[in-house]
Amino acid sequence: MLFIFNFLFSPLPTPALICILTLGTAIFLWLINRPQPVLPPVDLNNQSVGIEGGARKGAGQKDNDSHYYFSDVRTLYEVFQRGLAVSDNGPCLGYRKPNQPYRWLSYKQVSDRAEYLGSCLLHKGYGPSTDHFIGIFAQNRPEWIISELACYTYSMVAVPLYDTLGADAIIYIVNKANISAVICDTPQKASLLIDNVKKGLTPGLKLIILMDPFEDDLKERGEKNGVEILLLFDAENLGKENFRKPMPPRPEDLSIICFTSGTTGDPKGAMLTHENIVANSSAFLKCMEVSGILFLPLHFILTVVYSCGAKVGFFQGDIRLLPDDMKTLKPTVFPSVPRLLNRIYDKVHNEAKTPLKKFLLNLAVSCKFSEVKKGIIRRDSFWDKLIFGKIQDSLGGRVILMFLRVFEAYGQTECSAGCTFTLPGDWTSGHVGVPLACNHVKLEDVPDMNYFSVNSEGEICIKGINVFQGYLKDPEKTKEVLDEDGWLHTGDIGRWLPNGTLKIIDRKKNIFKLAQGEYIAPEKIENIYIRSSPVLQVFVHGDSLRSSLVGVVVPDPEVLPSFVAKLGVKGSLEELCKNQVINKAILEDLQKIGRESGLKSFEQVKSILLHPDPFSIENGLLTPTLKAKRGELAKYFQTQINSLYENIQE
Numbered sequence: 001m002l003f004i005f006n007f008l009f010s011p012l013p014t015p016a017l018i019c020i021l022t023l024g025t026a027i028f029l030w031l032i033n034r035p036q037p038v039l040p041p042v043d044l045n046n047q048s049v050g051i052e053g054g055a056r057k058g059a060g061q062k063d064n065d066s067h068y069y070f071s072d073v074r075t076l077y078e079v080f081q082r083g084l085a086v087s088d089n090g091p092c093l094g095y096r097k098p099n100q101p102y103r104w105l106s107y108k109q110v111s112d113r114a115e116y117l118g119s120c121l122l123h124k125g126y127g128p129s130t131d132h133f134i135g136i137f138a139q140n141r142p143e144w145i146i147s148e149l150a151c152y153t154y155s156m157v158a159v160p161l162y163d164t165l166g167a168d169a170i171i172y173i174v175n176k177a178n179i180s181a182v183i184c185d186t187p188q189k190a191s192l193l194i195d196n197v198k199k200g201l202t203p204g205l206k207l208i209i210l211m212d213p214f215e216d217d218l219k220e221r222g223e224k225n226g227v228e229i230l231l232l233f234d235a236e237n238l239g240k241e242n243f244r245k246p247m248p249p250r251p252e253d254l255s256i257i258c259f260t261s262g263t264t265g266d267p268k269g270a271m272l273t274h275e276n277i278v279a280n281s282s283a284f285l286k287c288m289e290v291s292g293i294l295f296l297p298l299h300f301i302l303t304v305v306y307s308c309g310a311k312v313g314f315f316q317g318d319i320r321l322l323p324d325d326m327k328t329l330k331p332t333v334f335p336s337v338p339r340l341l342n343r344i345y346d347k348v349h350n351e352a353k354t355p356l357k358k359f360l361l362n363l364a365v366s367c368k369f370s371e372v373k374k375g376i377i378r379r380d381s382f383w384d385k386l387i388f389g390k391i392q393d394s395l396g397g398r399v400i401l402m403f404l405r406v407f408e409a410y411g412q413t414e415c416s417a418g419c420t421f422t423l424p425g426d427w428t429s430g431h432v433g434v435p436l437a438c439n440h441v442k443l444e445d446v447p448d449m450n451y452f453s454v455n456s457e458g459e460i461c462i463k464g465i466n467v468f469q470g471y472l473k474d475p476e477k478t479k480e481v482l483d484e485d486g487w488l489h490t491g492d493i494g495r496w497l498p499n500g501t502l503k504i505i506d507r508k509k510n511i512f513k514l515a516q517g518e519y520i521a522p523e524k525i526e527n528i529y530i531r532s533s534p535v536l537q538v539f540v541h542g543d544s545l546r547s548s549l550v551g552v553v554v555p556d557p558e559v560l561p562s563f564v565a566k567l568g569v570k571g572s573l574e575e576l577c578k579n580q581v582i583n584k585a586i587l588e589d590l591q592k593i594g595r596e597s598g599l600k601s602f603e604q605v606k607s608i609l610l611h612p613d614p615f616s617i618e619n620g621l622l623t624p625t626l627k628a629k630r631g632e633l634a635k636y637f638q639t640q641i642n643s644l645y646e647n648i649q650e
Contacts, residue, residue: 037375040425048500055442069282075274087309094313114149120239138185269472280416283436439464577610
């Protein structure tokens with residue numbers, strides 16, 4: 001004790017005092033400036049609660065909650081008007097030409113152009129009615145938004161058309177929706193539309209408004225076939241000369257008809273009201289308000305960004321120039337799909353070629369992940385400056401939360417896109433969060449697949465203000481997914497986890513029986529096999545006349561070389577795909593991952609084909625939403641599939 005007393009109260013040399021004060025100051029500054037964890041809005045062990053009828057709602061959802069985040073925003077027209085007001089006429093839509101900076105249209109410029117275009121449509125006889133469907137056939141660009149806003153300003157309904165749907169689908173949609181006016185971007189698309197009219201395939205089409213300049217012969221071709229061709233610039237001037245005041249829609253009015261591509265049959269037109277979309281977007285905002293940031297799925301970006309008065313920049317239209325666009329635009333929000341993030345991840349890991357670089361990268365990821373699991377979210381750590389800063393700079397350097405937080409959402413077009421969302425503060429993976437404030441979720445029995453709600457498993461069903469109004473002119477298809485009580489049946493199989501979050505475990509559709517009577521859900525198996533590092537795409541095939549499964553695997557051209565180097569094999573991608581040593585190695589890797597993931601023996605592929613060319617929209621093997629067209633894949637590889645079965649001892 002005497003030693004301690006003497007140490008504490010004896011005079012210290014000045015240098016020692018300075019050192020102690022400096023150390024104390026450093027500790028104090030660290031304590032007040034150390035990164036703070038993001039606190040969850042609810043108890044993470046009880047994130048949802050049961051309600052009447054076996055459904056569940058988010059634990060933070062109150063019965064008297066408003067469906068709207070902003071009291072003055074209930075339609076998509078009001079979304080934009082709020083953005084105009086809160087931005088004080090700030091920049092809205094950005095675009096650029098090669099090697100040039102971004103140029104911006106202000107909120108007022110966009111609003112004026114939309115009103116002029118809408119006035120032109122009224123002048124041409126298209127009344128303010130939700131029975132008037134206006135086609136928009138263009139790539140993402142500022143004029144797309146202006147065209148969409150023109151529809152909302154005058155209570156018309158927008159119908160997006162995409163060339164990735166295919167020529168037959170475009171004809172089907174134009175006829176199904178009785179579209180007589182289409183706004184498109186290029187003369188090539190306009191020419192396609194005119195050809196359809198000439199062949200008598202779309203006789204109702206009477207007006208095409210073109211965003212890009214066109215030659216006189218296109219206009220003459222249109223006139224010969226009873227189709228008026230107008231340049232967008234001229235259409236806006238015509239509307240300015242014949243200006244009509246906005247005729248805003250009501251929340252319950254139709255806003256847009258989204259035709260889902262589907263893997264079989266004709267596209268189905270999901271009818272969504274203004275109320276559907278705005279309420280859904282509001283529910284996402286309510287989830288995120290506690291974290292003080294705005295990071296939403298792409299479908300909601302425009303709705304939410306505009307309501308907050310923010311701005312949106314568009315890429316040049318060439319995917320190869322996207323990195324340059326990112327560096328120039330320097331975005332703060334970067335909506336993405338898992339596939340793109342996986343490619344970035346693989347590319348970063350493949351560039352770490354030396355043992356030292358691999359060690360540093362793995363250490364950086366481990367340290368960063370350790371912080372994230374504690375809820376500490378920042379981008380100024382030592383590892384950010386040393387490793388991750390270069391990756392962030394490649395995306396402009398300003399993306400909020402890039403490489404820090406991932407939120408998962410689950411839903412489909414029929415529920416305005418989203419129905420569940422992971423909460424801030426919950427950094428665990430393997431689930432899709434809790435029901436949004438705009439809907440409830442329940443699980444229904446699927447006896448054929450041995451899923452029962454008493455076991456907290458079953459088909460995911462959604463009910464709420466975000467659920468669509470049905471499929472356009474297709475009551476039979478509507479009845480298949482929307483029951484009499486208003487529950488939307490998704491076709492996905494889910495499981496409630498003990499903490500109240502939802503996990504997607506299977507798919508009700510696209511199931512089949514093997515010859516021995518076992519049910520197979522190929523998408524579940526594919527989602528497991530895709531984890532194999534040398535695999536870019538995989539298609540699992542089987543039928544009721546066979547007792548085993550086979551697969552078609554597209555190797556990842558960026559990962560395969562390093563994978564086969566361990567086997568001492570070299571060659572072009574085509575040569576490697578024909579090599580039986582590599583085929584065996586990849587098959588064994590798939591089966592290993594399958595066993596580790598709990599696949600039963602009959603769920604494992606017994607033989608595979610390595611195919612060098614990816615499945616794509618262009619070759620007709622993927623839908624525009626990048627889902628496998630299983631029927632087309634089976635036809636395309638029928639000969640090879642037969643050969644695979646011949647080599648199997650069944």
